[in-house]
Amino acid sequence: MASILKVDALQGVTAAGSILVTGEGNSTTTNLQEGLAKIRVSYNQSSGGAQGIYGSFNITSYADAGTGLALITFTNNFANTGYSPVGSGHMKEASNVTVDMFVYFAQGGGTYTTSAFNVTTYRNGVGAVDNEVGIIGHGDLA
């Protein structure tokens, strides 16, 4: 019979923010907190629909900062700038779905701090373009 533990919050004993869980192959453990995404956001910057956030987690705000450029601000900050956001984007318009489209982060330029980052969506051969964008980010919270 499967056992289900129902609880509202988990904390480590040795360190409150560190709990190990057994991996799928039963041969190793992995850190639960390290594996959890700390931010998630999907938004639309294009004119093909309502602009703004579709859905999010640990995001305070999204701001349109120019063509294809957005500023995403977090609710709970990261501990340092060594976190790892990844994302993808596509055109809202059906005729321009995804052609050499990518999302990149201005680490080393623009805003890339523990509390916010600039993200740009780009289409090869066209330049920065407004898109629908999805982003997740892993890293250590402050």
Added chain:
Amino acid sequence: MTSVLNVDTIADKAGTGPVGLTKQSAAKAWVNFDTAPSTPAIQGSFNISSLTDGATEVAFNLTSAMSDAFYAPVGSGGGPTITNPANRNLAMNCISTTQVDTEMYTVANAQATGYNHGSVLGDLA
């Protein structure tokens, strides 16, 4: 009343297997590294043992292996500015259960350096 469970390690009922996170999956590794220096440098990471510098390509190596080579690495690049021509795209490929190869390139399809962001999802060995 809110319930809080304080524990260091969670395993299944038998004590040897994984527990299910209901309708959720956690990443097994993530990394942020800069390939601009002559020796690529890790800025932050989880379950990453090292980088392998292959000149135009840089691989990151996992401390704990994945169960097979069909896991899902995802990545994005970061350039020094927010505007073209500093844009960076990042390609990733599973090389083995412990290694993911990456190559950063510009919109002109030229190999480039910059900040590499990657996350790995799948099953551990």
